[in-house]
Amino acid sequence: MLLLDNRNSILEALRIHPTQAKRLWIEAGYERTADRIIHEARRLGLSFRILPHEEFARRFKGNRSHICLEREAFAYGDPDLLLKEIVSAGRTFLAAFDGISDPQNLGNALRTAACLGTGAVILPKDRSCGVTETVSSIAMGATEHVPVVQVVNLHRYLESLKEKNVFCFGLDERGEKNIWELDLTIPLCLVLGREEGMRRLTRETCDEIARIPTTGNFPSLNVATSFAIAAYEVARQRKKSQC
Secondary structure, eight states: OEEEOOHHHHHHHHHHOGGGEEEEEEETTOTGGGHHHHHHHHHHTOOEEEEOHHHHHHHSTTOOSSEEEEEOOOOOBOHHHHHHHOOTTSOOEEEEEESOOOHHHHHHHHHHHHHTTOOEEEEESSSSOOOOHHHHHHHTTGGGTSOEEEESOHHHHHHHHHHTTOEEEEEOTTOSEEGGGSOOSSSEEEEEEBTTBOOHHHHHHOSEEEEOOOOTTOOOOOHHHHHHHHHHHHHHHHHHHHO
16 A cells, blocks of 8 residues: 655546545645545545544654545556557657666656656666655656556566667766757657666667766766656657657
8 A cells, every 4th residue: 555645646646546545534624725635535435534633643654744645556567568559650758767766766757757748667676666655755646647667677678679669768978979969759768777877788778878968077967857858858859840
């Protein structure tokens, strides 16, 4: 089970996956600020309880939003099904993160993915952060919109994507080309490393390694920030190609 205490995350969970919602609690005195969530809960027939301040604080220590939703554990997508659904001639846009470990980075990356039309996010099963309560909170509801798949071997999965004519472009500050020098309108998977960078095999699997040019003497960007910039460039190029 997941406990969600972010209002946006709760509202999106109720709207997108209502059958996964189990229980809703609201701290007494904050019913008015939670009126949209209460309205949605009533519409779905989901029972909710108004708890006195002391009981709410005791049950949900550290909760500052005065509301909490219990929902089923996050359901990861099927990586084999994702491969089958890829249409080579389409405008596939995926993102793979090679062992991202910081839940705040993953949450922000998922939020970007939802905002900028990423079809799915790919994570290794081992040595990687999964979709936790913290990730769901930081993502502000994006986990309800973007499929996330976990794979046993990221290198092999990227090879499988390439067999489907999906190009894998890695992002690294030592890349030879600027990100906007690449054609990002083709079927594409952006590949980013953990905070320390991509592993060797992952890097060698990529068709291109690009960089985001920076000014000054500090070239390193946060992985979530790098993905946001690159994903925006993908969206920009694709919109321009339709004009």
